[in-house]
Amino acid sequence: MSISELSTLETSFNKLVETLIAKKLESEAFTVKLSSERSQFTRFNNAKVRQTGSVADGYVQLTLMDNQRTCYRHFPFTGNWEIDWQTAYAALLELREELPYLPIDPYLVLPSGNNTSSEVNTGKLLELDMVVSTILAPVSELDFTGIYAGGIVIKGYADSCGQKHWFVTDSFTLDYSIFSSEGQAVKGFYAGSKWDDNGYIAKINDAKKQLKLLAHPPKELPRGEYRTYFAPAAVSDLISMLSWGGVSEADIQQGHSSLALLWRGEKQLSPLLNLKENFQLGLVPRFNELGEMAVPELHVIEKGTLASTLVNSRTAKEYDKVANGANSTESLRSPEICPGNLSFDNILTQLGTGLYVSNLHYLNWSDLPTGRITGMTRYACFWVENGEIVAPIENLRFDETLYKFWGENLVDFTNFQEFIPEVGTYDSRQLGGNMAPGMLVDNFTYTL
């Protein structure tokens, strides 16, 4: 998207909001949420292009509130004022007509405050006609598979109080796997806002070295408990589970949280565990669906105790809590697990004999109230004996409670972290990622 197109979109968005303010009735309040992207998606298989294309998308969600009732319309936002206003005005009239028929919502929160923000992060990405050759030339001899996703993402917010937020980022993610002839694979990411050929080639060279470790025949391990080192990408997957039945105050109140035992004081986690929301990385907007700003840092778990759940204004009103700028789903947006003391050089020696797990796959709660998670090991995972990598492993299924692996069985976190980018593209390109250290755990349970 060019600077002029970006400017046209912002102007059009502002005009939409101003006109809605002018058209609204005195008793009405509204919020307007914008999401837009211009994205390049190129998909690779075996160092060839499987699918390549681009997407120009954008939508607005208009939420109207009046007389303790609320309703929304979500519609395309093209940047063409004539088309967009016609759609928006029709939506406003429909909402106005529907509202009186809906039940009263006692926990409705109206927009308030006077927050505004504007953040435009520029980037230097690959030109469309250079994406394929730049990415594939260095890996043409490898079984390289994955996706490049890049371009501008815009998130906007405005409301009837005059609050306004505008967030633009021009960024890319290259999410890839390189397979050995035996079907084992090394997983990698290259992400940022400025493409650098040297940075990319360095990543691929690293992956080639790891690939050599996978050359041995994989070892099939019996089910049982193993001392395990989880690399940062695997820890990141475990952190993400807390956004789905974990840190949400509403989930705790409504019987859907794996952390309810911690919240009630019936279980403890290790004092080594410190989890926070850290917006200071600036990769995702701090504003939420009501224009409220989250604090730059929020300690969620501090030395193993639940310091703060994520509370949005609606939950706060319903359960008489204090809101902390959480989003509508009270999920983690910029999580970070703080580092520990285990140095990179000591990982294998501290692991001794056990499993080195680089990545996990398909995690799900197997028993949510007790914090039990099942999932699979994936990609480059190894059997280690006496501090030496012996062989890659056939993937194993695990089934283990977080009260053990983040509790009594947690040995240490590494003294370094990695940023694991969010590469999800359901509906639209997701932003941000997790800051995670590696983690050493005793007696981790593998079941199949």
Added chain:
Amino acid sequence: MLIELTKAINNIDIAADWVGIRAVKDTSATRNVRDGIPQRNGKSTTLGAMVEVLVDGCIGYAATNSLQHDALQLAAETAYKQARSAQQWSVYKFATTTARPKVVGEYVSPYTQPFDAIGSGEINDILVRTCKTLKVSDKIVQTVAEVITTDRETWFVSSNGSEVYQKFLFISTYYGTTAQDSGVVQQRTSNGWQAHTYQGGLERFQDDKLWQRVQRIGEEAIELLGAEECPDIRTSLVLAPDQMMLQIHESVGHPLEIDRILGDERNYAGGSFVKKSDFGNLVYGSKLMNITFDPTVPGEIASYAFDDTGAVATREYLIKEGVLQRGVGSLESQARAGIPGVACARACSWNRPAIDRMANLNLEPGEGTFDDVIKDIEHGVYMESNRSWSIDDRRYKFQFGCEYAKLIENGKLTKTLRNPNYRATTPEFWGSLVKVGGASTWEMYGTPFCGKGEPNQAIWVGHGSPVCVFADVEVFGGGA
């Protein structure tokens, strides 16, 4: 719209061998009530077009949310650049005649009651009443009722004369409750999350058994609070159709997707333990296993007349008497792999390219009533309604959990069991299929959220199945 899009195709000035436009308009209304309080009321509309071009065997695409001529022309030019830049690196050289044949026709979902037959206020009243009915005890700590209706129209036109119009009416209902007592928490829902997902109108919302079903959901949640844990044991496992849905989906549908077998999904959803050479000879399960790919079932969620590349939808056996026959592979995948497939190139919306997808995958009924099916089981566990699912990236090692179970002793259902789970490997499991219930036990469900693809796509699929019995399966309970 077909006329406008055909005109647009004719006006697009591009030196491609083939140009296609697939436009989608989708309006989805969500009504959600928790504990009798409205949580979500609104409508979402998406409208846009996917423009594809084929240039010397390479496909490029560009999607736009504007249907204005200049936007479609720009999209075609961008798609052309995409194809040109990838030409030297393309995974396969596609031909128009095989990858995008000419097709003309239309499809409309069957329904009896239109979505606007009752207003949003009345729908909310029913959902509020549902929450009240679910709350059978003070130990019920949460009740949820939701209905989502979607009116989706798609138009497909191409430079080789294709003209397809399809109109779908989708409806999903969901009722769930959470019960809690002294630290024990149990959930019971209407056959699992969003399992009641069909094509049709509001007749799917207000069926005759609605209140009876809702009442039972609340009562069973309370029953689970006092139930015994599912034992850790190898025994006969009987699965209800609402769990068979997940079992078929994860351990049959996904591993048979030809794009997974070709390696397209290895960086995301994963590959498959099935190989190209397995088609026509792999014994996938016992002789009782007959599974069809069937987008022709009236009312099943993933029925259609044409897939998103114009392939004509037909019913085909994927597995017959336990032997693998064909894969879930589109025209593109069939050409690449050289094995038979089905009409399954599907995209979740206008802004994503079509990939290999399940439609409706159904297990054919066998014989007998539910009582007949369990009468010879000396010891076993009967499980209903999925609550947890996880399977490896080759679709081999799985672990699934259910909401509700009953112990089977001497051919009868006896005690209620909570936190039931089971785990196995796919070939071992389907090989242990020892009984398939008759048509009286066959039920049809669906899910609107099957995730796959890069960029990611969530799509709707349907699964019908009778009650099934699997011998000697590892089952176990919950707890830390």
